[in-house]
Amino acid sequence: MSKKPSIILLLALCATAVAGTPADAVQWSSYTVDHSQSIAGGLAYTTQVSLSSDALQEYGPSFQQLSVQVTPETAQRLHVRVTPVGQQRWEVPESLVPRPGAEASLSSEQLSYDVLDLAEGHPFALHVIRKADGANIFDTRGHRFLFKDQYIELTTALPADADVYGLGEFTNPKGLMLPRDGTKLALWARDISCANEYANLYGSHPFYIQTNADGSSHGVLLLNSNGMDVSANATALTFKVIGGLVDLYFFTGPTPEEVVRQYHAVIGRPALPPYWSLGLHQSKWGYSNLEYMQEVVANYSAAGLPLETIWSDIDYMHNRFRNAEFDPHRYPVHAMSSFVEGLNSKGQHWVPILDAGVAVSNGYSAYEEGGKDNIWIRDHSGEETFVGQVWPGPAVFPDYMSAPGVAPWLQKKIQRFHAQVPWSGLWLDMNEASNFCSGMNCKPDVAVASNMHWLDMQVPKDGNISVLYKMLSTCVMKCEQPEPSNSLAFPPYAIQNYKGPGQPREAPLSSNAISPTAMHADGSLEYDAHNLYGAAMAKSHYEAAVEVTRKRPFLVSRSTFPGAGRYTAHWTGDNAGNWENLFYSIAGVINSNIWGMPMVGADICGFIDATQDGDPWLNDNRLPDAEYEELCNRWAQAGAFYTFSRNHMGYPARHHEFYRWPSVAAAAGKAYGLRYQLLTYIYSSLFLAHSSGGTVLRPLFFTSPGDTAARHAQQQWMVGDGVLVSPVVTPGTVSISPYFTPGAWYSTWDYSRIHIEGDVGQAVQLDVPLGDIAVHYRGGTIVPLQQYAVVTRDVRVSPVTLVVALPSGTAAEDAAAGVVPPYAAEEFCRSSRQENADRLVACGVLFMDGEEDAPVVTSDNSLQAQFVTVAASDARSGSVTSRVIAAGGDAAAKLQIAAVHVLGVSSSSDAAHLAVRVNGVEVSANDVEFDGATGVLKVSGLQLAAGQSLELHWST
Numbered sequence: 035m036s037k038k039p040s041i042i043l044l045l046a047l048c049a050t051a052v053a054g055t056p057a058d059a060v061q062w063s064s065y066t067v068d069h070s071q072s073i074a075g076g077l078a079y080t081t082q083v084s085l086s087s088d089a090l091q092e093y094g095p096s097f098q099q100l101s102v103q104v105t106p107e108t109a110q111r112l113h114v115r116v117t118p119v120g121q122q123r124w125e126v127p128e129s130l131v132p133r134p135g136a137e138a139s140l141s142s143e144q145l146s147y148d149v150l151d152l153a154e155g156h157p158f159a160l161h162v163i164r165k166a167d168g169a170n171i172f173d174t175r176g177h178r179f180l181f182k183d184q185y186i187e188l189t190t191a192l193p194a195d196a197d198v199y200g201l202g203e204f205t206n207p208k209g210l211m212l213p214r215d216g217t218k219l220a221l222w223a224r225d226i227s228c229a230n231e232y233a234n235l236y237g238s239h240p241f242y243i244q245t246n247a248d249g250s251s252h253g254v255l256l257l258n259s260n261g262m263d264v265s266a267n268a269t270a271l272t273f274k275v276i277g278g279l280v281d282l283y284f285f286t287g288p289t290p291e292e293v294v295r296q297y298h299a300v301i302g303r304p305a306l307p308p309y310w311s312l313g314l315h316q317s318k319w320g321y322s323n324l325e326y327m328q329e330v331v332a333n334y335s336a337a338g339l340p341l342e343t344i345w346s347d348i349d350y351m352h353n354r355f356r357n358a359e360f361d362p363h364r365y366p367v368h369a370m371s372s373f374v375e376g377l378n379s380k381g382q383h384w385v386p387i388l389d390a391g392v393a394v395s396n397g398y399s400a401y402e403e404g405g406k407d408n409i410w411i412r413d414h415s416g417e418e419t420f421v422g423q424v425w426p427g428p429a430v431f432p433d434y435m436s437a438p439g440v441a442p443w444l445q446k447k448i449q450r451f452h453a454q455v456p457w458s459g460l461w462l463d464m465n466e467a468s469n470f471c472s473g474m475n476c477k478p479d480v481a482v483a484s485n486m487h488w489l490d491m492q493v494p495k496d497g498n499i500s501v502l503y504k505m506l507s508t509c510v511m512k513c514e515q516p517e518p519s520n521s522l523a524f525p526p527y528a529i530q531n532y533k534g535p536g537q538p539r540e541a542p543l544s545s546n547a548i549s550p551t552a553m554h555a556d557g558s559l560e561y562d563a564h565n566l567y568g569a570a571m572a573k574s575h576y577e578a579a580v581e582v583t584r585k586r587p588f589l590v591s592r593s594t595f596p597g598a599g600r601y602t603a604h605w606t607g608d609n610a611g612n613w614e615n616l617f618y619s620i621a622g623v624i625n626s627n628i629w630g631m632p633m634v635g636a637d638i639c640g641f642i643d644a645t646q647d648g649d650p651w652l653n654d655n656r657l658p659d660a661e662y663e664e665l666c667n668r669w670a671q672a673g674a675f676y677t678f679s680r681n682h683m684g685y686p687a688r689h690h691e692f693y694r695w696p697s698v699a700a701a702a703g704k705a706y707g708l709r710y711q712l713l714t715y716i717y718s719s720l721f722l723a724h725s726s727g728g729t730v731l732r733p734l735f736f737t738s739p740g741d742t743a744a745r746h747a748q749q750q751w752m753v754g755d756g757v758l759v760s761p762v763v764t765p766g767t768v769s770i771s772p773y774f775t776p777g778a779w780y781s782t783w784d785y786s787r788i789h790i791e792g793d794v795g796q797a798v799q800l801d802v803p804l805g806d807i808a809v810h811y812r813g814g815t816i817v818p819l820q821q822y823a824v825v826t827r828d829v830r831v832s833p834v835t836l837v838v839a840l841p842s843g844t845a846a847e848d849a850a851a852g853v854v855p856p857y858a859a860e861e862f863c864r865s866s867r868q869e870n871a872d873r874l875v876a877c878g879v880l881f882m883d884g885e886e887d888a889p890v891v892t893s894d895n896s897l898q899a900q901f902v903t904v905a906a907s908d909a910r911s912g913s914v915t916s917r918v919i920a921a922g923g924d925a926a927a928k929l930q931i932a933a934v935h936v937l938g939v940s941s942s943s944d945a946a947h948l949a950v951r952v953n954g955v956e957v958s959a960n961d962v963e964f965d966g967a968t969g970v971l972k973v974s975g976l977q978l979a980a981g982q983s984l985e986l987h988w989s990t
């Protein structure tokens with residue numbers, strides 16, 4: 035009866051050698067392999083396993099039989115699904131994460147992995163290895179494997195000297211690498227300040243990357259939206275999940291960046307944000323009226339700082355904080371509309387907030403229409419609308435995941451809002467979804483009169499509404515509490531849901547959330563779908579925004595799930611204004627990139643003005659004013675190199691717009707001056723992530739994965755392939771020793787070169803007085819640089835200088851040193867390196883489109899060019915050539931290359947014999963400048979259309 039594909043027979047021999055005998059089975063695996071069956075022709079097969087012994091019966095009985103579907107999907111991607119036989123289980127809907135399936139005509143020789151140990155009669159284990167070296171990708175042998183209705187336990191072995199990262203969302207005080215002390219990290223979307231270490235935060239990303247000692251890396255996704263705990267110790271990593279399926283994807287890399295690209299091919303590649311969204315954003319909860327906001331805009335302008343976008347937090351909202359409705363006194367529609375039109379005419383933008391909850395409020399169209407359209411999440415009985423509380427007070431929650439009427443309802447609401455005041459983007463908040471009440475079927479608690487007077491309270495025009503805000507974040511509703519026996523509210527295994535400092539972990543699932551007993555339109559339970567609320571809200575808003583604006587949407591969502599990056603950018607949430615949180619932001623933005631949301635930033639200078647996560651209303655433990663100014667100075671500079679760069683603060687926080695202090699204004703001016711020159715480079719990097727997957731903000735060690743010291747260089751990050759940022763993140767510091775991986779690095783400020791020889795990196799001491807930040811180009815990259823302007827609209831069309839940062843070693847030497855050279859994942863660059871192994875090779879990319887911000891990028895509406903430099907190994911001569919992939923739209927017509935700067939030209943070069951030819955024509959000596967001491971060659975006076983091919987040669 036067992037009919038196995040030949041691959042299994044082969045592997046079974048291998049398995050016998052390594053696995054224990056069936057008699058050992060009872061000690062670990064609960065299941066034994068029955069038989070395997072291939073699936074119609076391909077490489078996929080199914081194995082059935084049966085329960086041989088049960089454990090942890092206090093969490094319920096284990097399923098008797100499981101079906102294990104093994105599907106090789108690509109040469110680098112394996113999909114394994116484990117489902118109980120004959121049971122319908124919840125799984126992440128295809129509408130949110132469409133599954134890509136297997137590539138056609140894949141042969142077993144192509145696979146970079148093997149699956150072992152599925153031999154009949156053996157204890158069931160998932161054992162996946164990398165073929166090239168036999169290293170384990172995933173190995174559950176020797177560990178418990180349990181699959182119950184509300185408890186799944188799955189453990190894989192981890193080498194002690196491997197590093198693991200990418201799981202979240204949580205704040206890890208140590209940086210990027212997961213703790214290996216067994217700390218249980220919960221995944222259960224929660225509205226809580228990200229200043230809380232190890233707390234389960236806004237998003238849920240059950241994905242990790244493992245980088246082994248030698249740098250080889252692989253990734254694992256457990257595609258499951260249920261609550262879970264994940265923990266790692268010196269030898270193992272364990273998932274404890276309270277529902278759904280074991281739905282695993284393995285990605286074999288082998289570089290960390292390739293793992294990320296392979297991961298994004300499953301969850302969806304990130305949206306490309308509009309160009310303008312790369313400008314500087316200013317926001318505050320507590321801009322109490324329009325006049326105040328106008329002053330902020332004017333003060334930025336007076337300080338000569340490039341404010342691109344002013345944001346409105348909930349302050350703009352009418353009566354009890356109705357989403358998408360303006361307060362008639364503080365933000366009158368007509369005044370708002372002319373204010374925003376004025377901003378737009380100057381190239382500036384306005385972005386308002388939308389909260390997840392919709393105010394229960396008569397006369398509020400979004401509420402009344404939603405009731406008619408039947409789109410609210412319902413109480414478990416299915417009869418009553420689920421009511422909770424968020425800023426609007428009593429609130430209902432749209433079922434973005436499955437209510438059929440939700441799309442037209444949202445489009446109408448968004449359309450009306452945009453017709454009133456033309457917002458440029460939308461900020462999606464409180465979408466965990468946050469609920470200030472816990473329990474079911476909540477009703478306003480009219481018995482408590484003091485809690486109710488806000489229902490009629492008008493917000494004063496001067497806007498001191500702190501009393502109102504504070505009151506509204508306390509539950510004023512009366513909710514039914516579920517019986518202790520309710521297994522949805524109180525599953526047998528309690529995850530480490532974090533409620534706050536000093537409070538016990540294992541808070542109920544309903545804590546600060548929609549009740550897990552609530553129901554969606556398609557019958558799915560909030561228990562299963564809770565972690566998807568933010569992603570579903572983002573998808574719905576993306577689709578509505580495209581319909582309404584016909585432009586590429588700009589959304590920023592707090593809660594996310596794998597795949598949300600196809601629709602939205604992210605910010606790291608409610609951080610605190612202290613040095614620790616500046617440091618935490620680095621791992622925060624890198625993780626978001628790994629999760630497919632490369633457009634990300636932390637609130638610059640901090641949201642909560644406290645050194646610890648105290649009561650944000652009390653601002654206890656604030657930094658002293660002088661130190662706060664220093665923090666904001668350093669944070670302005672670091673934040674200038676987040677992809678999404680926004681200064682934002684909470685209601686009671688000290689004002690920290692950059693212009694508030696001359697020193698901070700100067701520091702911001704310097705850092706944003708460079709950022710704006712790099713906008714097109716950043717945009718091009720985001721385009722690569724959008725089209726091929728991968729990160730933009732990434733750890734330095736991605737350039738040299740085997741360099742374990744580089745993994746501890748956690749106060750730095752790369753922006754794309756070519757720029758390294760090394761900010762100051764500690765007080766009273768004017769000298770730092772950032773780490774540099776092997777090769778050449780050039781200061782962006784003066785082109786001075788750091789050369790790291792050999793195959794390990796080293797720390798290099800740098801002076802960074804207050805107001806300065808260390809930023810370097812990586813040798814081997816070509817960076818398009820433009821000219822600073824106060825709005826991105828003007829930067830976008832300014833002349834381009836190509837900065838060619840020559841590497842210090844040949845392509846072959848780089849390979850021998852184990853470094854991952856820039857643009858290694860891009861075919862054009864890889865092949866240039868292969869063809870020129872004994873030469874110096876540098877690569878770059880330029881992507882640009884026009885102000886129409888078309889929702890879909892095509893070769894008709896964009897300019898796409900690739901640049902390659904090939905130089906002699908002595909760097910005395912070389913060429914810069916471009917290959918134009920697309921030359922569409924007004925960008926191609928407008929953009930010109932005006933100069934080329936080559937860094938790292940041999941200092942033995944003789945300036946007198948220097949010759950530069952561009953497209954066959956000798957460049958006049960007046961336009962060529964060469965400094966033999968620094969090795970910098972500058973060619974200027976060019977007027978080359980960026981949409982046409984370029985060929986520049988230099989020789990000495």
Ligand SMILES: *[C@@H]1O[C@H](CO)[C@@H](O)[C@H](O)[C@H]1NC(C)=O
Nearest residue numbers: 177189267268269270271272
């Ligand atoms: C690590 O975790 C695994 C799985 O929970 C456990 O079996 C093992 O004993 C732990 N090892 C250490 C050193 O704590």
Ligand SMILES: *[C@@H]1O[C@H](CO)[C@@H](O)[C@H](O)[C@H]1NC(C)=O
Nearest residue numbers: 326327328329330332333691
């Ligand atoms: C703007 O600047 C003026 C002049 O310095 C100052 O009086 C005012 O308080 C500032 N307002 C804001 C909102 O920054």
Ligand SMILES: *[C@@H]1O[C@H](CO)[C@@H](O)[C@H](O)[C@H]1NC(C)=O
Nearest residue numbers: 497498499500501502685686
């Ligand atoms: C606003 O009012 C609260 C209490 O009513 C008071 O404590 C606070 O100082 C006021 N804030 C400002 C900025 O005036």
